[in-house]
Amino acid sequence: MPEKKPRKSKAAGRRRRKPAGASTGLLATELQAAPPPGEVADLHRTIEDDGGKALALYREPYGGRWVVLAALPIEKVEPTPYQRNLSDTHVRKLEAVIGKLGRFLDPIIAVRAPEGQPARYWTPNGHHRLSAMKTLGAKSITAIVVPEAAAAYQILALNTEKAHNLREKALEVIRMYKELTCLDGATEETYALEFEDPAFITLGLCYEERPRFSGGAYHPVLKRVDGFLRGHLRAALETRRTRAQTLLALDDLVVQKVEALKAKGLTSPYLKSFVVARINPVRFRPKEAEPLSFDEALDRMTKAAGKLNPEKVRIDDLARSGGAPDESG
Incomplete structure (x- = not known):
């Protein structure tokens, strides 16, 4: 019998991406080679009028867009109002690390807050660092201030502090969505980058x-059937609300089946995912369909x-289903 060759793991066979053949962006000597445009000079003055200090004006090296590295009064900076809730564990960890090192070396990103807001600046990706610095009693915080207000809505793309789970992503997106409904001409496709999915x-x-809600059980289905809607966000929001109610009604029915399976003696963290997989109409749908x-x-x-009969479900069926455990929050 011929000797079997050891199987290579996927990780072992995965190659690193090669650098782009042609270089792009700006040379280091070009970042401040030109005078800043008027709106950036105005932002510089505004920062200093707010009690901050502009430390440098330069073009970021990839896209060549102007930004301001500044020290901002910490009491004038707040997270964007549609961000996920703070993770106390993550904030405490940041407090401990910053306190131990005695240094803050990771500037947040900030934009000017809209007129009428209590804060002067919003950060779309520095909520945890900002909270940690405030708890530690810092008087100011360093920030890369972006002139374009649209950066406030690019939370998911900009956030590098802590990986979002599905619930956090979805809540940030819907909060942002509702805020954007006040803008004329705003559509879902206009903000596809910001909404992501x-x-x-x-x-x-x-x-x-x-x-x-156990969104993780339904997300694989929705990724196949839920697309960006046309029309203004205000009108599209009503369609979204109808879709959400339809999904919640389905979830009520799924929960009934899960409870029936539990009453039968089946206990597993995969029960809801199992039921949803059994009723998923796109799971084995031909690609050409x-x-x-x-x-x-x-x-x-x-x-x-409605047709699923829990009495016909065997423990072997559940064992073969695998999948991720149901979300608990």
Whole structure:
């Protein structure tokens, strides 16, 4: 019998991406080679009028866009109002590290807050660092101040502090979405980068109504059937609310089936994911088949959930299903 060759792991066979063949961006000597445009000079003056200090004006090296490295009065900086809630564990860790090192070396990103807001500056990606510095009693915080106000909505793309889970992503997106409905001409496709995934919008509404909603069980389906809607955000929001209610109604039915399985003696962290997988109409759908719309998919899932007989489910079926444990929050 021929000797079997050891299988290579996927990680071992994965190659690092090669650097781009042609260089791009600016040379180090070019970052301050030109005078800043008027709006950046105005931002410089505004920062100093607010009691801050502009430390440097320069163009960032990749896209060549102007930014201001500044020290801002810490009491005048707040997180954008649609960010996820703070992680106390992460904040305490940052407090300990900053306190132990005696240095703050990771500037936050900031933009000017809209007129009428209590804070003068918003940070879309420095909530935890800002909170830690405030707790430690810092008087100021260093920030890269971006002139473009749109950066405030690019939370998911800019956030490098702590990986978002699905619930945090969805809640940030729906909070941002509602804020943007006041802008003329705003559509979901206009802010596709900021929203990242159309399913986050629908799931965000579900999480707002039901904080312990198990969005992870439904996300694989929604990624296949929930696209960005056309039309102004105000009108699209009503469609999103209808979709969220449809999904929550399906979840009520799924929960009934899960409880019936538990009553039968099946106890597993995968029960809800198992039920959703059994009623998923796109799981084994041929690639050449016409894609299902959101309404079609949810209608099929609701009918399939109604027909699912817990008495016919065996423990072997559950063991073979695998998958991620159901979310608890």
